[in-house]
Amino acid sequence: MAKKSKQVFGGASGIRGVDLAEVERLLEFMQKHGLEEFEYETSSVHIRLKKASNQSSAPVQLISSSEVSGPAPTSSAESAARSSAAGTTSDLHLIKSPIVGTFYAAPSPGADPFVARGGRVDVGQVLCIIEAMKLMNEIESDVAGEIVEIYPENGSPVEYGQPLFGIRPQGKK
């Protein structure tokens, strides 16, 4: 066990702060549970192990994906979007916010909105602006299709992952 203290100072292993014996145990753990990918982070170390696999499978989530319907966080914008998102049909492609900020439907106050319900959009077309820390971030569509739903109110706060638009994917304009 004396070896352990040497590895603390990054000696034999050559990888600072990482105990290779521990990494081996993590690999066994992955093997045992049939995991493709494993990520572990503390304040002092960040390990990510990914199996080279022949199938292009998505990384197995270690977190159960069954979203239990517990009391939702009380962000009014979010719950409004959630309840309308719950009512969407499954063929809608959701554009979700990649950042926290304020949702603006138009390029400037008083201007026409970028898009409207029923309108057609192309890949790369600007759908809205999300303002974060005084910077205006243009959010582009990643599909072509018809705008079916616009979820947030103009000027309301949005969070990461919050649905912004529901688009029915269709061919190009």
Place this chain on the structure above:
Amino acid sequence: MFRKILVANRGEIALRVLSACKELDIRTVAVYSEADRHALHVRFADEAICIGPPRSSESYLNIPQVISAAEVANVDGIHPGYGFLSENANFAEVCEASHITFIGPSPELIRMMGEKDRARIEMGAAGLPIIPGSDGVVPDEAAAKKVAAEIGLPLMIKAAEGGGGRGMRVVRTKRELVPAFQTARTEAEQAFGSPHVYMEKLIERPRHIEFQVLGDRQGNVIHLGERECSLQRRHQKVLEESPSMALDAATRERIGCQVVQALRKVRYSNAGTVEFLRDDSGQLYFIEMNARVQVEHPVTEMVTQVDIVKAQIRVAAGERLEDAVGSFQPRGHAIECRINAEDPDTFVPSPGRITAFRVPGGPGIRVDTAAYADAVIPPYYDSLIAKLVAHGRDRSEAIARMHGALDGFVVEGIKTTIPLHKRILAEPDFIAGKFDTHFLERLAPVEAK
């Protein structure tokens, strides 16, 4: 007083800050990653904002996202907790620039204490005893040899931007010095972005003793006594207690005064912890300072009855220490066991769903935790799931209460280090108060299955 505070953290410390805010009638905002959607801090805050995917770097460490959330929620204060952005001077500056009060010391002080070689020099100049070592960063091999000749072997080469037990190398022979110096610089650059290293004499069998301090904006500083944190595994604290069995009243008084005077000189404000190593002869040496609230703060809270987190908020709001803290009298002895979601023998992390969770109670028992039955411990963050603290009139009573509490703490579905703590508490050397930072290494390892 603050109107609304955003807690830029997760887990038990986020809950801790939320409860302090609630007591002060301050509205709270939680931020969370997608992995924490069902976390308690999200549930118990008045408002909650999702700021990113599970990875810390894309969520809890993502300054633009955190600041954006603070602006969108219109808060006037941010509490960073510990870890994450709590010692990020840049983050503190961005808060200031956004007209949001960062609940912690100033960016300049965070920076000073974050540059470990500089903190050592400043605190030395301010009157604290420091370990014999280099005068700041060691620039090259020739300088390294010179320092080694002055301070003798064995010695430690430490990353200037390191800290918290990271980026340190031991040198025991002259032959090792130059290669270790070169490797240390490379490692420091890769890990912390700067190759700067400094050197210190190595203290064998040290005890780790730290002083809790609080400062206000008016230049007043007090200390709330010390904690002994010698029980560590790979420089991560496992068990802490207060007071330390290794300090007599005179030493406590003397070092406490020196600490307060040194911090007054640099105008330290808000919470912090000044860390020392104690050698065999009883001499204490300053090693580093953490400019934030610490994981083990409950130990001091139980002994002094001072609410450190509330005090942080109050001094950040401009209150003087005498109002934010008031008078206090240390009473009794407290021990904290850090309970991690890890195998108690191999320390392999054990994330997953908790199927049963029963927390102990009774006189003198405090549990700080964000875990609950049916919770999923995500694999993305650190493995601390609960802090179990026992207070008694004296150390024996604290130990006895901790025994009972550990026995009564039921966690199923994941592995925890509860069995390790039971072993520690049964060790004669622990009970006798005879230990140093190598205690856990020496604790007879249990054969892994």
